[in-house]
Amino acid sequence: MTIAVRSFAKINLGLYIGARRADGFHDLRTVYQTVALHEVIKVSVASGTGIEIVCKCTDPRVPLDSSNTCHRIARLVMEALGAEGKITIQIEKKLPVQGGLGAASSNAVATMLALAQILKTQRPSALPMRKRSLPRKSLNEPERLRIAAQVGSDLPLFLIGGTVLGVGHGEEVYPAPDLPTVPMVVVTPEVGVSTPKAFADWDALAASELTGTNSSDRLSGVGCALSAWLRGNSHAGAPAKAGGRAGSLLSDLVRAGIGNDFEKVVFSQFPDLRDIKRALTRAGSRYASLSGSGSTLYGLFGSPAEAEKAANRLRKQGLKAVATRSLTRQQYWRKLIISFTC
Numbered sequence: 001m002t003i004a005v006r007s008f009a010k011i012n013l014g015l016y017i018g019a020r021r022a023d024g025f026h027d028l029r030t031v032y033q034t035v036a037l038h039e040v041i042k043v044s045v046a047s048g049t050g051i052e053i054v055c056k057c058t059d060p061r062v063p064l065d066s067s068n069t070c071h072r073i074a075r076l077v078m079e080a081l082g083a084e085g086k087i088t089i090q091i092e093k094k095l096p097v098q099g100g101l102g103a104a105s106s107n108a109v110a111t112m113l114a115l116a117q118i119l120k121t122q123r124p125s126a127l128p129m130r131k132r133s134l135p136r137k138s139l140n141e142p143e144r145l146r147i148a149a150q151v152g153s154d155l156p157l158f159l160i161g162g163t164v165l166g167v168g169h170g171e172e173v174y175p176a177p178d179l180p181t182v183p184m185v186v187v188t189p190e191v192g193v194s195t196p197k198a199f200a201d202w203d204a205l206a207a208s209e210l211t212g213t214n215s216s217d218r219l220s221g222v223g224c225a226l227s228a229w230l231r232g233n234s235h236a237g238a239p240a241k242a243g244g245r246a247g248s249l250l251s252d253l254v255r256a257g258i259g260n261d262f263e264k265v266v267f268s269q270f271p272d273l274r275d276i277k278r279a280l281t282r283a284g285s286r287y288a289s290l291s292g293s294g295s296t297l298y299g300l301f302g303s304p305a306e307a308e309k310a311a312n313r314l315r316k317q318g319l320k321a322v323a324t325r326s327l328t329r330q331q332y333w334r335k336l337i338i339s340f341t342c
Contacts, residue, residue, distance in 0.1 A: 001118050002044035004338040007110040008327065009037040009101035010157060011186075011291040011298050013179075014258035016222045017202055025153075025169035026199060029222045031176065031230065031258075032102075032157040032164040034327045037186060040092040040338065041070070041107055043114035048086030051075060057093035061192070069108035069151055076147045077115050080139060087115065098192030100292030105154035112144065113336070121340075145173075154292075162329025165226065176230045178328040182300050183307035185285065187276050187314060187321045189295045193266055198293040201265035229256045253287050253300070262293045273297060276319060283310035 010032050018027030051071050053064045066072065070089045078084065089111055095103040120138045139147070141159075148155035153170035163176040267274040273290065276297050280288040284306055285299025301307040307323040314321035327335070 001121065002042055002341040003114040003117055004040055004042045004341075005110040005114045006038040006336055006338060007041050007103070007106040008034050008158070008161070008332060008336075009095055009103060009106060009186075010034050010154070011101070011184075011296075011326075012260060012289070013253070014222075014226060014289075015260045015262060015292065016219060017199075017261040018219045019206070020199075020203055021169075026202075027168065027219055028166060028170050029219050029226060030166045030170065031226055032154075032166050032173070033179065034158070034161050034164075034332050035101075035184065035186070036324045036327055037095060037101065037322070039094045039103060039107060041110040041114060042090040042092075043074075043111055043118065044088045045085040045115070045118050046088075049084060051087045051089070053089050053091065055091040055093055057091075059093065059097055061097040062091070062093060069104045069155075070111040073108040073112050073147060073151050073155075074115055076150065077112055077119075077139065080143060080147060081116075081119055083119050096188045096192070096296060098194060099188055099296040100193065100290065100294045101186075101188075101296050102154045102158070102292070105152050106158050108151055109148060109155055109158035110336075112139075112147065116144075117337075160329065161332030162327065163230070165230070175329065178330075179230070179326065181328060181331070182326045183302070183304045183323065184298050184300050184325060185280065185283070185307050185311045185314065185321050185323050186291075186296060186298045187280065187319050189270075189273065189276065189297075189320070191270055191272070191295050193270065193294040195293045198262050198266055201269065202261065205265055225256055226258070229253065229258065260290045263290050266290060266294045270295065279314060279317065279319065280310070283313050285310065 013031040013033050015030040016028065020026050051074050053068050053071055055062050055064060074087050074089060091107060095101050116139050144159055145156050148159055149171040156171050156173045157164045157166060160173055160175050162178045165174045165176045273294055277288045280297060280299035285301060288297060288299040290297055301310060311321045311323040
């Protein structure tokens, strides 16, 4: 059996970084938002053993071994369900590596969901089981979240979809009231930004320029601001239209001063990214930001027509820009599975 699943991207509507913790992670406050841009993951299980990763891309930064997030999560799912079999995972790569869109994390969650569905559906005789016993039929929600967080901080958000509040080091996630569907333009530069390097640069900045700032108080205040902004703009599933809910959301987003701390260090290292943010604003974006640690930037627009016009303008400037839209939670789950093939 083979299952094909869409692996959707995410953006960050604001990202605030706290002090480095004893475990090496930083406390974060962010609002994740799933978007319609996606890759496709195909998972199949047959008799045998092992995990094979096949990627339709030439980027050497995509690992095909056990370090791949899809490989790691597949192994954990098989262990949790007590199952054995030969797993093949095909990745149709469309999103940038080190782009801030959560592609690797989304790929892993798509793999988990597809694999769990196959193991639930597959005929017992077709799949060898350890200790000659059948596995549990499925992973419950707490188990999925636990396995996802074990693989990476960004993974749990893709088990919720839509608008998601992220705290802790990003792995502690809460479904927020869905924001209205908003048209956007996503620009994916060729450069890749290393998240560990971006955090290290932030620590250096914090040590030299942010001394005296109480990180806990700052994050607490930011958390209140984000929560108030979400409550004021939630309207589940509402379509975007100029002057309507999307316009109100964008105005409030700007007025609340929601930003991304990574811009303070990434833009100094990659000035072209700052220029792209300005280009998005000149093209009519009501709000523009770096996503995650970058290098992807996005701009939010009042209507699909505005977004299409802006994307065309940016492409004429030599930028890799595409018009897309945010996905509500319902849209995310409805569009996830593409096909089953036996």
